[in-house]
Every structure is written in C-alpha cells, then in structure tokens.
Amino acid sequence: MNRALRRSALTVALGLCFASTVQAQSNTAGAVFGQASAGDTVLVENPATGFKRSISVGSDGQYRASALPTGSYRITLQRADGTSSVRENVTVNVGTGTSVNFAAAPAGGATNLETIQVTAALVNPIDVSSVESTTILTAEQIAKIPVPRDVTSVALLAPGTVKGDAAFGNLASFGGASVAENAYFVNGFNITNSFKGLNFANIPFEAIGEQQIKTGGYGAEFGRALGGVVNLVTKRGTNEFHAGGNIFYTASSLRATERDIYSPDGQLISDNSRDKDPTETIASVWASGALVKDTLFGYALLQYGRESGSRRYGDNLSVLNDSETAKNPNWLVKLDWNINDANLLEFTGFSDKRETERDVFSNPQGISQRQNYLGTVHDETGGNNYVMKYTGYLTDTFTLSALYGTGEYKRSNYGINAAGERLVYDGVVSPDNAAGIIGAAGCPVVSDGRPDAVAGIIPAITSSCSFLGQNLGLTDAQDERDQFRIDAEWQLGSHLLRAGYDSDTFKSRDGEASEGGVAWRYVVRQGRDQVRRRVFQTGADVEVDSEAFYIEDTWSITDSFNAYIGLRWDSFENKNGEGQTYVKQDNQFGPRLGFSWDVNGDSTLKIFGNAGRYALPIAANVAVRGSSPSLYSQQYFDYTGVDPVTGAPTGLTEASALSYLNNEFGIGKDPRTIASKNLDPQYQDEYILGFQKAITDNFSGGVRAIYRDLKRSIDDQCDYRVFEQWADDNGYAIDSYNPAFAYCHIYNPGRDLDVDIDIDADGTLEHVVIPANQLGPKSKRTYTAVEFFAEGQITDKFFLQGSYTWSKNKGNAEGGVKSDIGQDDTGVTQDFDYPELMVGADGYLPNDRRHTLKLFGNYEFNEQWSTGANFLYQSGRPINCFGVYGDDPVGYLNSYFSCDAGPVDPDTGSNGTTIVRRGSAGRTDDIFNLDLNVAYRPSFAEGRLAFKMDVFNVFNRQKALAVDEAGEDSTGNPLMGITYLTPTVYQAPRAVRFMVQYNW
Structure with missing residues (x-):
C-alpha cells in the first residue's frame, strides 16, 4: 500500500x-x-x-x-x-x-x-508558463514528415505562416507581415541577410538539430522583426561516437510536367512541354564524438548538392532558352568544450556557398526549340560564417553568456558570351554615361511594349545576342556581418530577471547596370512608334549599424500564475556609400507584456495572453540608390530601322530632351537631404489571447486570437510637385532639376515631411516642411486571425499535428516589398511615391489567405515500416487590376489601382469609376496539396540502415498561385481577355524523392 x-x-x-x-x-x-x-x-x-x-x-x-x-x-x-x-x-x-x-x-x-x-513525447506538451506562439520541430520529427528539406518549408508547417510570392524566392510570410520582415538565427547568431531581408544563411539541412518557429509573442530578447523568428540549433557531439551518410535523389524523369500557360483568349504564353525540371542529388557524410571524454566534443558534416535542368524563360515564347547547373559544396563544424562544470565554450563554423552556371540559347519566336548558344551566366552566393559563444554559471542563480560571430554572403554575378568575352560591371557610377556611351559590356537590353506586339498581332522586336535580358550585378558584391551580444540571467526569489545587449554591424557592397550599358524599349508614343533609351547605374558600399538593450522579468505570482514584462530599446544607424550617416534612430521603445495561467494547477488547461511592440530597421539596400551616387537617364527617339542582331534601333532622331529620372545624375547625394528629420522607426503592435487544453494524456488542442497593427512604416516619396508648391508659397525660384535636389525622400507615411533641401540651387539648404495631407495617406496594415491548433500522440505509434487559421490581412501597403508586381526594393517600393498611386490602395493585401488548414503526422506500422503525410488546404490570394489612372499624372504607366476592368455595379450596370480597389478583382483558386512518404528500416541492419520515398503533390494539382494583374497596358489599352489574369506561377508539379541512409 x-x-x-x-x-x-x-x-x-x-x-x-x-x-x-x-x-x-x-x-x-x-x-x-x-x-x-x-x-x-x-x-x-x-x-x-x-x-x-x-x-x-x-x-x-x-x-x-x-x-x-x-x-x-x-x-x-x-x-x-x-x-x-x-x-x-x-x-x-x-x-x-x-x-x-x-x-x-x-x-x-x-x-x-x-x-x-521519463519518455519524451514526439510533439511539445502544454507549456503552462509560456506566453509565446511557438512551434519546435526536432530533426527526428522532421525526418518523419514528407516536407522539402529547407528551413522555409519547415517553418510553413507552423500556424499563421503562408508561402510568400515566388518573385522573392522561397520565403514565408508570418502573421500578415511581408517576407522581408523576419529574423533568422543559428546557435544564437543572426543569419538574416539585412541587405534586403530576403534571404538568410543556409546551414546544411542535415546539421539542423532543432528548428524553433516563433510566430508571435516573442520576448524582449528578440527584435528587428515584425513577422516571425526562425531559431535553429545544430547537432553536436557526445561521448559516444557516431557517423553516417545519406543521399537524397530527386529524378527529373519522375517529376510531372509543368502546365503550359495560356492567356484567357487561348494564346500560348509559355510552352513548358520541353522544360526539364532539375534532377537534384544531395549527399552528406558526418561524424561526431568526444575528442576528450566528458570535456571536448565535435560534430562535422560535409554536404554536396547538385541540380541540373533546363527551362525556357520569358513571355510569348521569347528568345531565351537555358540549361542550368547549381552546385552546393557546404560544410559545418560544431565544437563544444566543457571547460569545467561552471564554464562552457562553443564554436560553430559553416559554409553555404552556391555556384550556378546557366547556359543560354536562342529560341525561335513562337515555338520552343533550342538553337544557337549565346553565353553562360555565372552566379556565386553564400560564404563562410563563424560563431564563438561562452556560457558561465557564475553562481547557482546567476548565468552569463557572450557571443561573437562574423559572416559573409557573396552575390557575385557575371557573364561570358559565345565569343568568350567576359561581361561584367565594375560598379563605377559615371555621369558621363547618361547617353549610354560608357557602360557594362554585352548587348543592350531590348523589350517591346507596343500594344500590337504584346497582343501578338505583330512580331515583337527581340535581341538574338543579349542573353541576360536584365541588369548585370557586380563580381565582388557581398554582405558582411559582425555581431556581438551579452546576456545575463538572475533568479531572484519568484522573479527570473534577464538582461542583455547586442550590437550588429552589417556592411554591403552592391551595384547594377543594364547589360550593354543601355536598355531600349519600343513603345507607341504621341500616336507613333518610338523607342525609349534608359541608362541605369548604381554602385556603393553601405552599412547598417544596430544595437539593442533589453531587460525582462518573469514573475511567478503564484504557483499557477506567471506574469511577464519585457522592455527593449532599439537603435539603428544607416550609412551611405561615402560612409556618411543619412538616418539615425535612437532608443525605439518596445515593451512586451504577458501572462500564463495554469487554471487547474495540473498543466491540463492554460489561458495565456501577451501584448508587444516590435521595431524594424531600414534595410541596407535603401542607401545604394537612395543616398549614394546613382544614374537613371531617359530619352525618346524616332527610328528608321532595327539592328537584326542586337535589336537596337538605328537611324535615331531625338523626340525628347535627355532627362534624369528622380534626379539621379550619377553623382553623390548630400546625406542631410535624404530623410525626414522627424523619421521614427517602423514598428508594429501585437496582441494575442488564447487557451490550450489537454484532450487526452498525450494530445492537446487550443485556440488563440491574434491582432497585429502596423502603427508606423518607412517608405520613400518622390513627388516633386509639393516642393514646387512650397517654393511658390515661400518666394523661392525653384530649380528642381539640379543634382542637389533629391526627388525621393525617406519618411513615415502619414506624417509631415521635414527635410533640408537646396530648393533654388544656390548652394544653401532650405528647411522645408510639407504637411502630411499633401503627401498621401498614412500607411496601414492589420492582421486579424483566429488559430485552432492540436498536437500530440494519438497512440504510441501515431503522432499528429495540425492547425486551422482564419485570417484577414488588410491595409494599403504590404510592407517592405510589393508582391503585387514582384518588386523587391525593400523599404522603397513604389507605394507612397505619389498620392495617385495610393488611390484605391486600401483593401486585402497579397498575403491575405482567408482559410488555411494544415495537417501532418506519421504512423509506425512496426519497427520496420512507417508512413507520413503532410496536407495543406489554403484559399486563394486577392487579385488586383492595375492600369493607367487618368492621364497618368506622375508617369507610372499602368501601375495604378485603376483600369476598365473594374467590377460592375449591379444597380447601374456600370463600373462607375476606373478605380478598382485593392484585392477586389477576385481571388486565385483555392489550393490543395498532399505529400506522402514511406520509410523502411530492415531488421537485419538493427536500425542503422533506412530507405525512404517521399512523393510531393501526390495528385499533381497545379492551380495558379499568382496571375498577371495588369488590366491595361502602359498606354491604357485594355488587356481584358488578352493577358490579364494569365497565370504566372503554378503549384509545383508532382515530384518523387528517394533517400538511403546509414548510421554507425
């Protein structure tokens, strides 16, 4: 008894x-x-x-x-x-x-x-003291689920995440934020690429021990993110020696063919029948163990990946066809030194280099058939990262840790044409190139915007020698990060106090120019065929310095009720290509509050809530063009012929004077004139309330309600008319066409613009204040959601995790990027450039998905066989209708929320106006996706040998994820039934991946 x-x-x-x-x-x-x-x-x-x-x-x-x-x-x-x-x-x-x-x-x-x-469950139990919205997946859990082996795909398993627009690569949107507003960490080191916020360092996937996905409510320790935080911890060595290897193989022959793309009127836009999706092979070998027993441990991994495939690029079966090969020679080393019981030291080093070669061939107009070799595009990305961390257990109640890390990320780009000539851009911005005399090597970029050519009525003018068809980057473009942080923790009775400081220096070298030094576009202007010449150049070394202080207290008020308060102060400093500060923002205050109540006192029912404020710095890319030398010239010509090789016009006669767009003359900008003096950091408030309840001993479910409100954003405005009006009102003879007059200024939309500017070109800066009501609306973005989630062991052989999210993402701007048009100029999109661009902009944003259902899990039949599944249902994204507004008052062509495809009023039978409010032109199709796998571990190998097959998109559903949203062409001609609503991206077709792995 x-x-x-x-x-x-x-x-x-x-x-x-x-x-x-x-x-x-x-x-x-x-x-x-x-x-x-x-x-x-x-x-x-x-x-x-x-x-x-x-x-x-x-x-x-x-x-x-x-x-x-x-x-x-x-x-x-x-x-x-x-x-x-x-x-x-x-x-x-x-x-x-x-x-x-x-x-x-x-x-x-x-x-x-x-x-x-105590046997650990396969999924997380109820955290009765937690106020965060977080999901943790270990390497063992991830291996059981049919999911692509990348950080973003794993993050997309968490509630409240949706896949971002394909224009920005493989990224996730967290809680209605743009894909450029997340933060990523490896072993405590910030690996977010702060140049645009659109990528991060990728450790070899096999080396990930745990992935923590924070979708909201994270504490004061974390900052510089409005979306989510992805926190990675690598595998490490132990006293027991382990080694192994595996190969993942995805055959092109077992990939389904991607759908051809047709316009609404039945015109073939993209013939994908000859595309060869890549064959991918990733091989890894690893070893771990004790270098000195109980003291020094090591884990090392080598990974090599190779992809090869071919694809035709461009619309209307244009002249580009290519074959691409990518190589990933990656490695990771983790060392842990238990100096003694009170002091630990750890080192992490890894490389995520990726080398890509793309052979490009010509392609006859109208069919898909590879012809002449044009050249090869070379890209190199990634680099080496090194992190050192110390942890000291100074007393039973006081712990101190310090971290220093440094990393690099290369963005090298160059081309070699069929003649063996190296096509590069040296990054030197020159005002002498305004007429296209000096520039990057190669053939000029040629495009045809004439309505009849776009509609396929007449052949489009193309170049048979230009193979990039885009801007050339720099061979030495790269980003560098140096980070230092120190954190302390002190248990003081019922209070757990934590405090810390971190400093982050991020430097970038970047630049680009049109291939061949000039871009030609054939247009219809003033009733006749003309050609526009544009010359574009940027190049600078820029920097973002960030630092933060935080302090937080977790107070156990009773045995079952915890309160949390956190305070954070962020400071940001942005520097231009001359090393001059053009924006400095000090001590942005970010309070965090939360509570967790263990209602029954036995961890079976938790009620929790939190409120927090989160700030974000200006991305480094803003300085490259916004506060450093840049050149952007334009001129229109009549022409008499077209070069049959380059596609460039011949017999030119000037039809307009040479102009400089946005006053980018190719010379430096005065940093005092770039940003509004009252500029404050971008920040967002978040509120979460929820509960979680144990359904059985090993299975729980819950609900949380989430509200996010972007209270202040940062963007640029380029409306020179307000300065003309100010000059008239204040007795100045404005000279806006001078190098000292910056057209675009960084400000907080909805606030007055307070700048110094040489408005009359006399060498003296005038203090100019433009009222907010002359600049356009205040930025708005809200996210409202209710998440239902469940997780746990149904039986000892069956685990299941899932969520259903109902959400609304509304506002007049998405955030750092603009998915509507695939614009990745983080922080300086065309939003807010002119008030006219924001007419009709308030509505449902691109990351709005009303309904999302996720289910994933694994069932073990016996010790040898198991199967896993991953299911996604998601409603479609909002569709816009872009066109020309009035007489195109600010020259943005078909970039307005205005077109003749506006919804018809059922009472009047007319659309009544050309304004088509954001997101009101329908939605893309709902998507369903089912992935399955089966794993076999033969008994004779005693668990050391494993085979697995994953099938992605089992039913090969290929619904459109995005469509062409241009309802009018650049001259206002309707594209309804022609190209408007043509799919641009489909769900990835079915693919099969094989794995074999051996451990010893």
Whole structure:
C-alpha cells in the first residue's frame, strides 16, 4: 500500500514535469526548473556529455538550472536526510524550460523514491508558463514528415505562416507581415541577410538539430522583426561516437510536367512541354564524438548538392532558352568544450556557398526549340560564417553568456558570351554615361511594349545576342556581418530577471547596370512608334549599424500564475556609400507584456495572453540608390530601322530632351537631404489571447486570437510637385532639376515631411516642411486571425499535428516589398511615391489567405515500416487590376489601382469609376496539396540502415498561385481577355524523392 501511494504521489508530480517557460529562455539553450524542499540539492546531468550542474533549492522551494545545452538529462534530487529521487530522460529543447517537480520525502525518510524513466513525447506538451506562439520541430520529427528539406518549408508547417510570392524566392510570410520582415538565427547568431531581408544563411539541412518557429509573442530578447523568428540549433557531439551518410535523389524523369500557360483568349504564353525540371542529388557524410571524454566534443558534416535542368524563360515564347547547373559544396563544424562544470565554450563554423552556371540559347519566336548558344551566366552566393559563444554559471542563480560571430554572403554575378568575352560591371557610377556611351559590356537590353506586339498581332522586336535580358550585378558584391551580444540571467526569489545587449554591424557592397550599358524599349508614343533609351547605374558600399538593450522579468505570482514584462530599446544607424550617416534612430521603445495561467494547477488547461511592440530597421539596400551616387537617364527617339542582331534601333532622331529620372545624375547625394528629420522607426503592435487544453494524456488542442497593427512604416516619396508648391508659397525660384535636389525622400507615411533641401540651387539648404495631407495617406496594415491548433500522440505509434487559421490581412501597403508586381526594393517600393498611386490602395493585401488548414503526422506500422503525410488546404490570394489612372499624372504607366476592368455595379450596370480597389478583382483558386512518404528500416541492419520515398503533390494539382494583374497596358489599352489574369506561377508539379541512409 505504501509503495502504491508513493507511486501515485510521484505520478502527480510527473504531471507537472513538462511545462515550458519559453519567453524567458535563451535562443540557443533551455532550462530545467521546479519545486523541491528548501535546502535540498538538485544535480543536473547530461550522461551523453558528462555535463553536470549542482543547484541548491532556495528558501522558497524553487530551483532553476538555466542555459543548458539541448539534450537529454538526468535530474537527481539529493535530500538533506540522504534520500534521493531521480528523473531520467528529461528532454531540454531550444528556448524552453522543462519543469521537474519533486515530492517531499516519505515519512521517516527511510525509503527512496525509485528512479523514473521519463519518455519524451514526439510533439511539445502544454507549456503552462509560456506566453509565446511557438512551434519546435526536432530533426527526428522532421525526418518523419514528407516536407522539402529547407528551413522555409519547415517553418510553413507552423500556424499563421503562408508561402510568400515566388518573385522573392522561397520565403514565408508570418502573421500578415511581408517576407522581408523576419529574423533568422543559428546557435544564437543572426543569419538574416539585412541587405534586403530576403534571404538568410543556409546551414546544411542535415546539421539542423532543432528548428524553433516563433510566430508571435516573442520576448524582449528578440527584435528587428515584425513577422516571425526562425531559431535553429545544430547537432553536436557526445561521448559516444557516431557517423553516417545519406543521399537524397530527386529524378527529373519522375517529376510531372509543368502546365503550359495560356492567356484567357487561348494564346500560348509559355510552352513548358520541353522544360526539364532539375534532377537534384544531395549527399552528406558526418561524424561526431568526444575528442576528450566528458570535456571536448565535435560534430562535422560535409554536404554536396547538385541540380541540373533546363527551362525556357520569358513571355510569348521569347528568345531565351537555358540549361542550368547549381552546385552546393557546404560544410559545418560544431565544437563544444566543457571547460569545467561552471564554464562552457562553443564554436560553430559553416559554409553555404552556391555556384550556378546557366547556359543560354536562342529560341525561335513562337515555338520552343533550342538553337544557337549565346553565353553562360555565372552566379556565386553564400560564404563562410563563424560563431564563438561562452556560457558561465557564475553562481547557482546567476548565468552569463557572450557571443561573437562574423559572416559573409557573396552575390557575385557575371557573364561570358559565345565569343568568350567576359561581361561584367565594375560598379563605377559615371555621369558621363547618361547617353549610354560608357557602360557594362554585352548587348543592350531590348523589350517591346507596343500594344500590337504584346497582343501578338505583330512580331515583337527581340535581341538574338543579349542573353541576360536584365541588369548585370557586380563580381565582388557581398554582405558582411559582425555581431556581438551579452546576456545575463538572475533568479531572484519568484522573479527570473534577464538582461542583455547586442550590437550588429552589417556592411554591403552592391551595384547594377543594364547589360550593354543601355536598355531600349519600343513603345507607341504621341500616336507613333518610338523607342525609349534608359541608362541605369548604381554602385556603393553601405552599412547598417544596430544595437539593442533589453531587460525582462518573469514573475511567478503564484504557483499557477506567471506574469511577464519585457522592455527593449532599439537603435539603428544607416550609412551611405561615402560612409556618411543619412538616418539615425535612437532608443525605439518596445515593451512586451504577458501572462500564463495554469487554471487547474495540473498543466491540463492554460489561458495565456501577451501584448508587444516590435521595431524594424531600414534595410541596407535603401542607401545604394537612395543616398549614394546613382544614374537613371531617359530619352525618346524616332527610328528608321532595327539592328537584326542586337535589336537596337538605328537611324535615331531625338523626340525628347535627355532627362534624369528622380534626379539621379550619377553623382553623390548630400546625406542631410535624404530623410525626414522627424523619421521614427517602423514598428508594429501585437496582441494575442488564447487557451490550450489537454484532450487526452498525450494530445492537446487550443485556440488563440491574434491582432497585429502596423502603427508606423518607412517608405520613400518622390513627388516633386509639393516642393514646387512650397517654393511658390515661400518666394523661392525653384530649380528642381539640379543634382542637389533629391526627388525621393525617406519618411513615415502619414506624417509631415521635414527635410533640408537646396530648393533654388544656390548652394544653401532650405528647411522645408510639407504637411502630411499633401503627401498621401498614412500607411496601414492589420492582421486579424483566429488559430485552432492540436498536437500530440494519438497512440504510441501515431503522432499528429495540425492547425486551422482564419485570417484577414488588410491595409494599403504590404510592407517592405510589393508582391503585387514582384518588386523587391525593400523599404522603397513604389507605394507612397505619389498620392495617385495610393488611390484605391486600401483593401486585402497579397498575403491575405482567408482559410488555411494544415495537417501532418506519421504512423509506425512496426519497427520496420512507417508512413507520413503532410496536407495543406489554403484559399486563394486577392487579385488586383492595375492600369493607367487618368492621364497618368506622375508617369507610372499602368501601375495604378485603376483600369476598365473594374467590377460592375449591379444597380447601374456600370463600373462607375476606373478605380478598382485593392484585392477586389477576385481571388486565385483555392489550393490543395498532399505529400506522402514511406520509410523502411530492415531488421537485419538493427536500425542503422533506412530507405525512404517521399512523393510531393501526390495528385499533381497545379492551380495558379499568382496571375498577371495588369488590366491595361502602359498606354491604357485594355488587356481584358488578352493577358490579364494569365497565370504566372503554378503549384509545383508532382515530384518523387528517394533517400538511403546509414548510421554507425
């Protein structure tokens, strides 16, 4: 009977063993905490590494072991009377704290409670102390799910995430934010590429030990993100030697053919029948173990990936056809040194280099047939990253950590034509090139915008020698990051205090120019055929310096109610190509508040909520064109002929004077004139309220409501008319056509523009204030959502996780980028350039998906066979209708929310106006996607050998993910029934991936 009672008491105690307090944890480690008797000692051990910490239980009966490396631990309670209790296999995950509570010693103190084996569940239990919205997936869990092996695809499993527009690559939108507003970390080091915020360093996927996806409510430790945070922890070595290797193979022959693209009137736009989607092979080998037992551990991985395929690029079966090969020679090394029980040192180094060669061939107009070789495009991206981190357990209640990391990301680009000539741009911006005399090597870029050519009535003018058809980048373009941070944690009674400082210096070299030094576009202007010549050049070394201070307190008000308060101050400084500061923003305040209530006191029902403010710096790319030398010239010509090789016009006669768009004359800009003096950082407020309840012992579900409100944004405005009006009102003779007059200024939409500008070209800056009501509307973006989620073990062989999200994403601007037109000029899109562009802009945003259902899991038939599934249903994205507004008052052609395709009023039978409000022209199709896998682990190999086959998009559904939203061409002619609503991106066709893996 006594033994049974002891078991019952212990069972109750173990019911509290897996509550996690996420908001107060490190982004590289976890913690163990709980209750015992005052004066007892808790020994925390990792048997795999020999790591040990001894913690005294405080007078309040609380103990905490913080900043623990992830892994499986043994927790031993050593009582003053000599008895002890042991918890085995206590899992510590990244950013979580695992609660292990101990029952009081039995009466008389003569009998020990026996050792208890705690088996970790495959999915996260209820975190009764957490205020965050977070999902953690381990390498073991990810391996069971049919999911592409990349960070974004795993992040998209979390509630509240949707796939971003294909124009920006493989990125996710979190909670209605743009894809440029997320933050990414590896072992505590910021790997976000802050040049545009549109990529991040990629560690070899096999090396990821855990991936934590924070979709909201994250604490003051995290900042510089309005969307989400993806936090990665790599695998590490232990005392036991392990090695292995695997190969993932996706054959082109087992990929379904991508759908051909037809316009609404039946015209073939893209013939994909001859496309050869890439064959992909990724091979990895790894080894881990102790270099010195219980002291020094290593993990090393080599990974090599290769992709090869072919594809025809361009619309209307244009003249480009290519064959592409990409190589990824990557590696990662992780070293952990347990100097002693109180001091740890860890090192992470990795490379994510990617080399791509694209052979380009000509293609006859109107059919898909490869012909003459034109040249090869070479791109190199990625680089090496190195991180060092120290953790010191200075006392039982005080922990200190410090991190320093440095990384590089190359963006090299050049071409070699069929004659063997190297086509490069040196990045030197020259005002002498305004007429296209000097520039990048190669053939000029040629496009045909004449309505009859766009409609296919007459042949479009093309170039048979220009193979890029885009701007050339720099061979030495790259980004560099240096980061330092220090964090401290102090357990003070019922208060867990944390504080820290981090400094981040991000430098970029970037530039681009039109291939051949000039871009020609054939148009119909003033009733006759003309050609427009544009010359574009940028090139600069720019910098963004960021620093932040934070302090936070997690207060256990009672045993079942925790309150959280965090305070964060962010400062940002942006520098131009001359090293001059053009924007400096100090001490943006970001408070965070939250609570978590364990209603029943047994971790079966949690009610939680939080409110927070999050700030974002200006991306580095803004300075390249906005505050450094840049050239953008334009002139129209009549012409008498066309060069049959280059497609360039011949017999030119000037039809307009040479002009400089946005006053980009090719010379430096005065940094004092670029940004509004009252410029404040971009920030967003977020509110979350929810609950989670245990449905069974191993399965839970819950609901959370989310509201996000972008309170202030940063963009540029380029409306020179307001300065003309100011000059007239204040008695100045304006000379807006001079190098000292910046057309575009960085400001907070909805606020006055307060700048210094040389308005009359006399060499003296005038102080100019333009009222907000003359500049256009205030920026708006809101996200409202309700998320239903469930996770757990249905049986010991079947785990399931899923979510349903109902959401609305509304406003007049998406954020850093503009998915409507694929514009990746982060922070300086065409939004807010002129008030006319914002007429009708308020509506449903591109990342608005009303309904999203996600389900994924795995079932083990026996020790040898298992199967996994991953299902997605998502409603379509809003569609716009862009066209020409009035007489095109600001020269943005068909970029307005205005076109003759506006919805018809059922009462009047007319659209009544040309304004077509954002997102009101319908939606793309809903999408369904099912992925399946099957794995086999033969019994004769004793679990060391595994085979797996993943089938993605089993039913080969290829619905349009995006469509052409131009309802009018650049001259206002309707494109209804011609190209408007033509699909531009489909769901990826069915593909099959094979894996073989061996461990020893």
